[in-house]
Amino acid sequence: xxxxxxxxxxxxxxxxxxxxxxxxxxxxxxxxxxAGSLGVFGIAAAHGLAIAVMFAAFAQVSGAHFNPAVTIGxxxxxxxxxxxxxxxxxxxxxxxxxxxxVLKAIIPEDTWRAVAIGxxxxxxxxxxxxxxILEALAxxxxxxxxxxxxxxxxxxxxxxxxxxxxxxxxALGVMVTGPFTGGTLNPARALGPAVASSHWANWGVxxxxxxxxxxxxxxxxxxxxxxxx
Numbered sequence: 001x002x003x004x005x006x007x008x009x010x011x012x013x014x015x016x017x018x019x020x021x022x023x024x025x026x027x028x029x030x031x032x033x034x035a036g037s038l039g040v041f042g043i044a045a046a047h048g049l050a051i052a053v054m055f056a057a058f059a060q061v062s063g064a065h066f067n068p069a070v071t072i073g074x075x076x077x078x079x080x081x082x083x084x085x086x087x088x089x090x091x092x093x094x095x096x097x098x099x100x101x102v103l104k105a106i107i108p109e110d111t112w113r114a115v116a117i118g119x120x121x122x123x124x125x126x127x128x129x130x131x132x133i134l135e136a137l138a139x140x141x142x143x144x145x146x147x148x149x150x151x152x153x154x155x156x157x158x159x160x161x162x163x164x165x166x167x168x169x170x171a172l173g174v175m176v177t178g179p180f181t182g183g184t185l186n187p188a189r190a191l192g193p194a195v196a197s198s199h200w201a202n203w204g205v206x207x208x209x210x211x212x213x214x215x216x217x218x219x220x221x222x223x224x225x226x227x228x229x
Contacts, residue, residue, distance in 0.1 A: 002061050008091045010058040014066040015095030017054045019192045022047035023100065023118030027107050030115045040178045047183075048171025055163035059150065064163075067186040068092055069210040073143045073218025077226075079151075089188075096192025104196045116199035120182025120190050120206055128205055131181045135209025136216075138173030139185045143217035145169040152226060185210055 002010075025046035029038040038046070055064040065071045071088045074080040080088070100117050107117075122131050146169075149162035158165065174183035184190045190206035193199070 004087070007062040008087060010062040011065060011088055011091045012095040012098075014054040014058050014062075014064055015092045015188050016099040018047065018050045018066055018186070019096045019099035019118075019189055020102065021050040022189065023193050024103055024107075026115050026118035027103060027112050031108070031111045040175055044171040044174035044178060044183070047174050047189075048167040048169075050167075051170050052163045052167025055150075055166055059163065062088075063150075066092060066095075066188075067210075067214070068188055069139050069186060069214030070143055070146055071214075072211050073147065073214045075218075076215050077218045077222040092188040093191055096188040097195050098192075100192035100196035103193075112197070116197040117193035119193040119197055119199045120184045122181050122202050122205065123179070126180055128202060131202065131205045132209040132212075134177045134181055135184055135205060136213035138177045138183070139210040139213030140217045142166070142169045142173055142185055143214040144221055147218060147221040147226075152221075181205065181209075185213075187211065 022043070025038055025043045029043055032038065051066065054066060058064045063074070065074070065088060068089050071080065071085055071092070075082065075085045103117050104112055122128075146162075146166050149158040149165045152158070170185060173185045177183040177185070182190075184206045187207045187210055190203075194203075
């Protein structure tokens with residue numbers, strides 16, 4: 001059993017890595033624009049791979065949430081206390097903010113400023129409700145796969161590939177939602193770059209959508225598959 005500082009450090013490092021590699025890929029795409037840029041596929045892959053490898057590193061320590069939407073799924077199913085939720089959220093947000101400031105410090109200003117260090121941006125004609133639903137659905141499936149592969153102890157086969165499945169699902173979500181909402185699926189991933197770049201817009205979409213998706217996914221999987229009849 002790992003203690004609280006160990007678990008929180010794991011959450012900080014995992015979220016830091018997600019933003020550093022994920023939003024770093026967005027900055028790299030901007031820098032390479034017109035000369036072999038990464039595109040939405042490369043950006044989605046960077047986010048997914050970061051989650052997969054950090055899950056493999058820290059799943060046994062903290063559960064490898066790295067996302068307030070995952071943590072709220074654990075809270076609604078009574079797998080984590082309210083105090084631990086607040087500690088996890090604070091640590092996840094701190095990791096995201098720290099990573100964004102590191103990127104701001106080392107990437108050329110004209111590059112990071114052009115994409116606001118990867119801060120998600122909605123397309124102009126997309127209604128906020130539609131954006132919120134997109135974020136909620138993508139996060140719902142991400143957290144659903146998280147529960148199915150990493151939480152359900154009866155899925156011994158799936159647990160062996162949990163990191164890969166979770167990272168791949170996140171990448172799929174970014175591929176679909178990225179062109180329309182920026183593909184957040186994680187409030188911390190939105191907040192970190194926003195704080196570092198002072199770029200704020202449509203903030204409710206990036207909190208309400210992912211948290212609602214994570215809440216419903218945890219509740220649904222727990223109710224249908226994890227509780228004894």
